Amino acid sequence: xxxxxxxxxxxxxxxxxxxxxxxxxxxxxxxxxxxxxxxxxxxxxxxxxxxxxxxxxxxxxxxxxxxxxxxxxxxxxxxxxxxxxxxxxxxxxxxxxxxxxxxxxxxxxxxxxxxxxxxxxxxxxxxxxxxxxxxxxxxxxxxxxxxxxxxxxxxxxxxxxxxxxxxxxxxxxxxxxxxxxxxxxxxxxxxxxxxxxxxxxxxxxxxxxxxxxxxxxxxxxxxxxxxxxxxxxxxxxxxxxxxxxxxxxxxxxxxxxx
Numbered sequence: 001x002x003x004x005x006x007x008x009x010x011x012x013x014x015x016x017x018x019x020x021x022x023x024x025x026x027x028x029x030x031x032x033x034x035x036x037x038x039x040x041x042x043x044x045x046x047x048x049x050x051x052x053x054x055x056x057x058x059x060x061x062x063x064x065x066x067x068x069x070x071x072x073x074x075x076x077x078x079x080x081x082x083x084x085x086x087x088x089x090x091x092x093x094x095x096x097x098x099x100x101x102x103x104x105x106x107x108x109x110x111x112x113x114x115x116x117x118x119x120x121x122x123x124x125x126x127x128x129x130x131x132x133x134x135x136x137x138x139x140x141x142x143x144x145x146x147x148x149x150x151x152x153x154x155x156x157x158x159x160x161x162x163x164x165x166x167x168x169x170x171x172x173x174x175x176x177x178x179x180x181x182x183x184x185x186x187x188x189x190x191x192x193x194x195x196x197x198x199x200x201x202x203x204x205x206x207x208x209x210x211x212x213x214x215x216x217x218x219x220x221x222x223x224x225x226x227x228x229x230x231x232x233x234x235x236x237x238x239x240x241x242x243x244x245x246x247x248x249x250x251x252x253x254x255x256x257x258x
Contacts, residue, residue: 017249019248025214046076053094053098054097055183079114080140085116095111124165136170145174155234157232158235165198169195214250219252
Protein backbone atom coordinates (compact mmCIF):
# COMPACT_ATOMS: atom_id res chain seq x y z
CA UNK A 1 0.00 0.00 0.00
CA UNK A 2 1.37 3.38 -1.01
CA UNK A 3 1.58 5.96 1.76
CA UNK A 4 0.72 9.48 0.70
CA UNK A 5 1.96 12.60 2.53
CA UNK A 6 -0.65 14.92 3.95
CA UNK A 7 1.25 17.85 2.47
CA UNK A 8 4.26 18.53 0.26
CA UNK A 9 6.10 21.83 -0.10
CA UNK A 10 9.31 23.32 -1.43
CA UNK A 11 11.40 25.62 0.78
CA UNK A 12 13.98 27.24 -1.49
CA UNK A 13 15.57 24.09 -3.01
CA UNK A 14 14.41 21.63 -0.35
CA UNK A 15 11.52 19.24 -0.91
CA UNK A 16 9.47 18.69 2.26
CA UNK A 17 6.90 15.92 2.79
CA UNK A 18 4.67 15.81 5.86
CA UNK A 19 3.10 12.50 6.92
CA UNK A 20 0.27 11.74 9.30
CA UNK A 21 2.43 9.98 11.90
CA UNK A 22 5.89 8.69 12.70
CA UNK A 23 5.22 5.19 11.36
CA UNK A 24 4.04 6.47 7.98
CA UNK A 25 7.03 8.81 7.77
CA UNK A 26 9.48 6.00 8.56
CA UNK A 27 8.04 3.63 5.98
CA UNK A 28 7.86 6.27 3.24
CA UNK A 29 11.47 7.31 3.84
CA UNK A 30 12.59 3.67 3.94
CA UNK A 31 10.96 3.03 0.57
CA UNK A 32 12.75 5.99 -1.00
CA UNK A 33 16.02 4.85 0.57
CA UNK A 34 15.49 1.34 -0.80
CA UNK A 35 14.93 2.70 -4.31
CA UNK A 36 18.14 4.74 -4.13
CA UNK A 37 20.14 1.78 -2.83
CA UNK A 38 18.83 -0.71 -5.37
CA UNK A 39 19.46 1.72 -8.24
CA UNK A 40 23.07 2.25 -7.12
CA UNK A 41 23.64 -1.49 -6.91
CA UNK A 42 22.07 -2.04 -10.32
CA UNK A 43 24.30 0.62 -11.87
CA UNK A 44 27.62 -0.06 -10.12
CA UNK A 45 27.28 -3.30 -8.16
CA UNK A 46 27.60 -1.51 -4.81
CA UNK A 47 25.87 1.15 -2.71
CA UNK A 48 27.54 3.31 -0.06
CA UNK A 49 25.27 4.80 2.59
CA UNK A 50 25.72 7.02 5.65
CA UNK A 51 23.24 6.47 8.48
CA UNK A 52 22.28 8.46 11.56
CA UNK A 53 21.39 7.13 14.99
CA UNK A 54 19.04 8.36 17.68
CA UNK A 55 15.45 7.71 18.67
CA UNK A 56 14.09 9.77 15.77
CA UNK A 57 15.52 7.22 13.32
CA UNK A 58 13.89 4.13 14.83
CA UNK A 59 10.78 3.83 12.68
CA UNK A 60 12.89 4.43 9.56
CA UNK A 61 15.55 1.85 10.47
CA UNK A 62 12.97 -0.75 11.48
CA UNK A 63 11.09 -0.26 8.21
CA UNK A 64 14.31 -0.34 6.19
CA UNK A 65 15.41 -3.71 7.51
CA UNK A 66 12.08 -5.29 6.52
CA UNK A 67 12.22 -4.26 2.85
CA UNK A 68 13.15 -7.45 1.06
CA UNK A 69 14.19 -5.78 -2.20
CA UNK A 70 17.37 -4.24 -0.73
CA UNK A 71 20.50 -6.23 -1.77
CA UNK A 72 22.22 -5.82 1.59
CA UNK A 73 25.41 -7.78 0.82
CA UNK A 74 26.23 -5.09 -1.78
CA UNK A 75 25.78 -2.23 0.71
CA UNK A 76 28.61 -0.51 2.62
CA UNK A 77 27.42 1.34 5.72
CA UNK A 78 29.08 4.37 7.31
CA UNK A 79 27.72 6.45 10.15
CA UNK A 80 28.13 10.07 11.00
CA UNK A 81 29.28 10.60 14.57
CA UNK A 82 30.45 8.99 17.78
CA UNK A 83 31.38 10.15 21.26
CA UNK A 84 35.08 10.52 21.91
CA UNK A 85 36.41 7.60 23.94
CA UNK A 86 33.05 6.49 25.28
CA UNK A 87 33.45 3.39 27.43
CA UNK A 88 33.40 0.31 25.14
CA UNK A 89 30.03 -1.38 25.19
CA UNK A 90 28.26 1.67 26.64
CA UNK A 91 24.57 1.51 25.65
CA UNK A 92 24.78 5.06 24.20
CA UNK A 93 27.40 4.00 21.62
CA UNK A 94 26.20 4.92 18.14
CA UNK A 95 27.75 1.87 16.40
CA UNK A 96 26.03 -0.30 19.02
CA UNK A 97 22.73 1.49 18.25
CA UNK A 98 23.11 0.74 14.53
CA UNK A 99 23.95 -2.88 15.21
CA UNK A 100 20.96 -3.30 17.51
CA UNK A 101 18.44 -1.70 15.19
CA UNK A 102 19.77 -2.60 11.73
CA UNK A 103 23.08 -4.38 11.27
CA UNK A 104 22.24 -7.41 13.42
CA UNK A 105 19.19 -7.96 11.22
CA UNK A 106 20.55 -7.59 7.67
CA UNK A 107 23.75 -8.96 6.04
CA UNK A 108 25.48 -5.76 4.92
CA UNK A 109 28.65 -5.93 2.88
CA UNK A 110 30.78 -3.83 5.25
CA UNK A 111 30.28 -1.54 8.22
CA UNK A 112 32.80 1.22 8.86
CA UNK A 113 32.28 2.70 12.36
CA UNK A 114 33.52 6.16 13.28
CA UNK A 115 36.81 5.55 15.19
CA UNK A 116 36.00 7.01 18.58
CA UNK A 117 38.64 5.03 20.47
CA UNK A 118 41.74 5.46 18.32
CA UNK A 119 44.96 6.41 20.11
CA UNK A 120 45.74 9.06 17.49
CA UNK A 121 42.34 10.68 16.96
CA UNK A 122 43.51 13.19 14.35
CA UNK A 123 45.04 10.42 12.24
CA UNK A 124 41.84 8.38 12.70
CA UNK A 125 39.74 11.31 11.47
CA UNK A 126 41.89 11.66 8.37
CA UNK A 127 41.67 7.92 7.79
CA UNK A 128 37.88 7.93 8.01
CA UNK A 129 37.76 10.85 5.59
CA UNK A 130 39.86 8.86 3.13
CA UNK A 131 37.45 5.94 3.47
CA UNK A 132 34.51 8.21 2.74
CA UNK A 133 36.21 9.73 -0.28
CA UNK A 134 37.13 6.25 -1.58
CA UNK A 135 33.47 5.15 -1.22
CA UNK A 136 31.41 8.12 -2.48
CA UNK A 137 28.06 8.06 -0.71
CA UNK A 138 24.97 7.30 -2.75
CA UNK A 139 22.75 8.15 0.20
CA UNK A 140 22.97 9.99 3.51
CA UNK A 141 20.10 9.50 5.97
CA UNK A 142 20.14 11.93 8.86
CA UNK A 143 18.00 13.79 11.38
CA UNK A 144 17.88 17.27 12.87
CA UNK A 145 18.85 17.88 16.49
CA UNK A 146 16.66 19.76 18.91
CA UNK A 147 19.09 22.69 18.59
CA UNK A 148 19.12 22.43 14.79
CA UNK A 149 22.34 20.47 14.49
CA UNK A 150 23.22 18.08 11.67
CA UNK A 151 25.27 15.14 12.96
CA UNK A 152 27.23 16.87 15.75
CA UNK A 153 27.71 20.12 13.85
CA UNK A 154 26.24 22.34 16.55
CA UNK A 155 25.26 26.00 16.41
CA UNK A 156 26.80 28.47 16.21
CA UNK A 157 30.09 26.93 15.11
CA UNK A 158 28.88 24.66 12.29
CA UNK A 159 30.91 25.39 9.18
CA UNK A 160 29.10 25.02 5.86
CA UNK A 161 32.46 25.21 4.04
CA UNK A 162 34.53 23.12 6.44
CA UNK A 163 37.82 22.13 4.76
CA UNK A 164 37.79 18.68 6.41
CA UNK A 165 35.18 15.92 6.30
CA UNK A 166 35.74 14.41 9.77
CA UNK A 167 36.78 16.17 12.97
CA UNK A 168 36.59 16.34 16.76
CA UNK A 169 34.05 18.81 18.13
CA UNK A 170 33.02 20.11 21.54
CA UNK A 171 29.35 19.34 22.12
CA UNK A 172 26.93 22.13 22.93
CA UNK A 173 25.05 21.61 26.18
CA UNK A 174 21.74 21.40 24.27
CA UNK A 175 23.05 18.42 22.32
CA UNK A 176 24.18 16.74 25.51
CA UNK A 177 20.83 17.39 27.19
CA UNK A 178 19.04 15.84 24.23
CA UNK A 179 20.96 12.61 24.82
CA UNK A 180 19.78 12.58 28.43
CA UNK A 181 16.21 13.31 27.35
CA UNK A 182 16.27 10.40 24.91
CA UNK A 183 17.31 8.08 27.75
CA UNK A 184 20.84 7.27 26.57
CA UNK A 185 22.47 8.69 29.73
CA UNK A 186 21.25 9.06 33.29
CA UNK A 187 22.47 12.63 33.76
CA UNK A 188 24.16 15.50 31.92
CA UNK A 189 27.41 14.79 33.76
CA UNK A 190 27.58 11.34 32.18
CA UNK A 191 27.40 12.66 28.61
CA UNK A 192 30.82 13.10 26.96
CA UNK A 193 31.79 16.67 26.09
CA UNK A 194 33.49 15.80 22.81
CA UNK A 195 32.68 13.70 19.77
CA UNK A 196 33.89 12.88 16.28
CA UNK A 197 31.52 14.05 13.56
CA UNK A 198 31.24 14.12 9.82
CA UNK A 199 31.20 17.76 8.80
CA UNK A 200 28.44 19.38 6.77
CA UNK A 201 30.41 19.20 3.46
CA UNK A 202 30.85 15.46 4.07
CA UNK A 203 27.14 14.96 4.68
CA UNK A 204 26.17 17.02 1.63
CA UNK A 205 28.63 15.14 -0.58
CA UNK A 206 26.17 12.25 -0.78
CA UNK A 207 24.30 12.02 -4.08
CA UNK A 208 21.00 11.97 -2.20
CA UNK A 209 20.04 13.02 1.33
CA UNK A 210 16.96 11.95 3.28
CA UNK A 211 16.37 13.94 6.45
CA UNK A 212 14.01 12.06 8.77
CA UNK A 213 12.50 14.19 11.54
CA UNK A 214 9.53 13.02 13.61
CA UNK A 215 8.29 14.15 17.06
CA UNK A 216 6.99 17.38 18.57
CA UNK A 217 10.30 18.11 20.33
CA UNK A 218 11.83 18.81 16.91
CA UNK A 219 9.14 21.29 15.80
CA UNK A 220 11.02 24.44 16.82
CA UNK A 221 14.20 23.30 15.06
CA UNK A 222 12.18 22.48 11.94
CA UNK A 223 10.57 25.93 11.92
CA UNK A 224 13.93 27.63 12.32
CA UNK A 225 15.51 25.49 9.61
CA UNK A 226 12.77 26.28 7.11
CA UNK A 227 11.76 29.84 7.94
CA UNK A 228 14.74 31.64 9.47
CA UNK A 229 17.80 32.84 7.51
CA UNK A 230 20.20 30.16 6.34
CA UNK A 231 23.20 30.20 8.64
CA UNK A 232 25.13 28.38 11.37
CA UNK A 233 22.77 29.49 14.15
CA UNK A 234 20.57 26.71 12.77
CA UNK A 235 22.84 24.32 10.88
CA UNK A 236 19.88 22.40 9.43
CA UNK A 237 18.95 25.51 7.44
CA UNK A 238 21.64 24.53 4.91
CA UNK A 239 19.25 21.85 3.69
CA UNK A 240 17.32 24.60 1.91
CA UNK A 241 20.35 25.02 -0.36
CA UNK A 242 20.66 21.28 -0.96
CA UNK A 243 18.51 20.33 -3.96
CA UNK A 244 19.32 16.63 -3.62
CA UNK A 245 17.82 16.54 -0.11
CA UNK A 246 14.29 15.48 0.92
CA UNK A 247 12.97 16.37 4.38
CA UNK A 248 10.48 13.93 5.91
CA UNK A 249 8.30 15.22 8.76
CA UNK A 250 5.34 13.92 10.72
CA UNK A 251 2.54 16.23 11.85
CA UNK A 252 4.15 16.65 15.26
CA UNK A 253 7.51 17.79 13.88
CA UNK A 254 5.71 20.08 11.42
CA UNK A 255 3.47 21.63 14.09
CA UNK A 256 5.09 25.10 13.87
CA UNK A 257 4.95 25.34 10.07
CA UNK A 258 1.43 24.02 9.44
